[in-house]
Structure formats: structure tokens, C-alpha cells
Amino acid sequence: MEYRPYKPVNLTAAGRDYAVAMVRRHRLLETFLVTTLGYSWDQVHDEADRLEHAASQTLIERIDALLGHPDRDPHGDPIPTVEGHTHRPAHAIRLADAAPDIYRIARVSDADPARLNRFSGHGLRPGQTVRVGEREAGELTISLPGNDQAPLVLAPEETKAIWVSPAASAGLRGPASI
Structure with a gap:
């Protein structure tokens, strides 16, 4: 990350990769909580916030496989792939x-x-x-x-x-x- 007082923060390539990985974890956890554990879509955000930092990479990979590699979370947000790619609706x-x-x-x-x-x-x-x-x-x-x-x-x-x-x-x- 490059920080300059009173200027926008710019992520390094490694910082961007980490941020995308955290988004992926969060959205997979939200999807898991809704589809597998019966949470409602208005309950999952805070729960996923707590879990995303505790879940191992192995657990996240197994959740992804169990869910069939979803590309959207319950709110319609794209779930990044392992490589960090996302697909957004072109005309949304x-x-x-x-x-x-x-x-x-x-x-x-x-x-x-x-x-x-x-x-x-x-x-x-x-x-x-x-x-x-x-x-x-x-x-x-x-x-x-x-x-x-x-x-x-x-x-x-x-x-x-x-x-x-x-x-x-x-x-x-x-x-x-x-």
C-alpha cells in the first residue's frame, strides 16, 4: 500500500490480491450461511465479517466446492474466482x-x-x-x-x-x- 497524508490510498499488487481474496471469502461465507445454514440474507453480513478472518483457506475451498462454485452471493454481488476474476452484468x-x-x-x-x-x-x-x-x-x-x-x-x-x-x-x- 502506498500512503501519502491527505491523498488517496493506492494498493500494491499484493494488497489488491489480499483485498480480492477477502471479498471472495466474505461472499462465499454469506452464500454458505444462506443456502446451507438457513440464515436470511439480512442476517449474513455481520456473521460473515466475523467468520472471514477465522476460516482457513481449506474451509473456504471446501465451501466453494460444496456450493458448486457460485459466481454471485445472495445479494447478487459477484464472487471473485480463485484467480481474482469477477463477472458483473454488462448493462446493470x-x-x-x-x-x-x-x-x-x-x-x-x-x-x-x-x-x-x-x-x-x-x-x-x-x-x-x-x-x-x-x-x-x-x-x-x-x-x-x-x-x-x-x-x-x-x-x-x-x-x-x-x-x-x-x-x-x-x-x-x-x-x-x-
């Missing part, structure tokens, strides 16, 4: 920037457990298809396919916590697909 944008159309949720921020709990209660998870409606006073209306509930109104800060891919790049074909 924040829901806050989405025009009215059909999208697939690519990622949901895990920064706020209460927000994750609210999103989960409405079915807003990675992979879910949503129809984005109009904005009014900064709020955005969305609806979920096959959901008989009223459209959901999201506050501006909520729309900044969800990333979506346009239907065309998500492999969907307009309204008939939902």
Missing part, C-alpha cells in the same frame, strides 16, 4: 436511473438489514423481474410479475440500493415474458 444500472420498462434485478445492496428485510417481504431479490413504472415526487412505482398485490412505491434511497439489467440484456422479451 441503479433502479434510480431506470426508465419505465421491464428489468431483472441484478444486485441489492446489503448495507441496511432493515431495507433487505423489506425488499425480501416484497420479493425484490436478484433474478426477480420487475416492471418499472412512473416517478412521482422522487418515488418510483414498480410491480412484480404474477404478483396480485398493488404496485410497490419505492423511496429514492431505496431505488439507489437496487441494480437492474434491462430486459433485453437479461434475456427477456418485453411484457410477454412477465
Whole structure:
């Protein structure tokens, strides 16, 4: 790491490799906790923070193999490979920037457990298809396919916590697909 007072920190190649390895450990642990141990996606972040420093490399490799080498964690964040490579959706944008159309949720921020709990209660998870409606006073209306509930109104800060891919790049074909 290169440090200069009041300047940005620049990681060395070794520092970058270490940081990517820690991200990999954290996201694999989150995935393991949700898929294998039954944690909810709003509970896993703090638990994975504690475990990522204690888990051996052998344990992380076995978790990766047990899970079938996943490429995304429960929130849709990419899990780096052993080599440090990640794949991000090419056309993902924040829901806050989405025009009215059909999208697939690519990622949901895990920064706020209460927000994750609210999103989960409405079915807003990675992979879910949503129809984005109009904005009014900064709020955005969305609806979920096959959901008989009223459209959901999201506050501006909520729309900044969800990333979506346009239907065309998500492999969907307009309204008939939902």
C-alpha cells in the first residue's frame, strides 16, 4: 500500500490480491450461511465479517466446492474466482436511473438489514423481474410479475440500493415474458 497524508490510498499488487481474496471469502461465507445454514440474507453480513478472518483457506475451498462454485452471493454481488476474476452484468444500472420498462434485478445492496428485510417481504431479490413504472415526487412505482398485490412505491434511497439489467440484456422479451 502506498500512503501519502491527505491523498488517496493506492494498493500494491499484493494488497489488491489480499483485498480480492477477502471479498471472495466474505461472499462465499454469506452464500454458505444462506443456502446451507438457513440464515436470511439480512442476517449474513455481520456473521460473515466475523467468520472471514477465522476460516482457513481449506474451509473456504471446501465451501466453494460444496456450493458448486457460485459466481454471485445472495445479494447478487459477484464472487471473485480463485484467480481474482469477477463477472458483473454488462448493462446493470441503479433502479434510480431506470426508465419505465421491464428489468431483472441484478444486485441489492446489503448495507441496511432493515431495507433487505423489506425488499425480501416484497420479493425484490436478484433474478426477480420487475416492471418499472412512473416517478412521482422522487418515488418510483414498480410491480412484480404474477404478483396480485398493488404496485410497490419505492423511496429514492431505496431505488439507489437496487441494480437492474434491462430486459433485453437479461434475456427477456418485453411484457410477454412477465
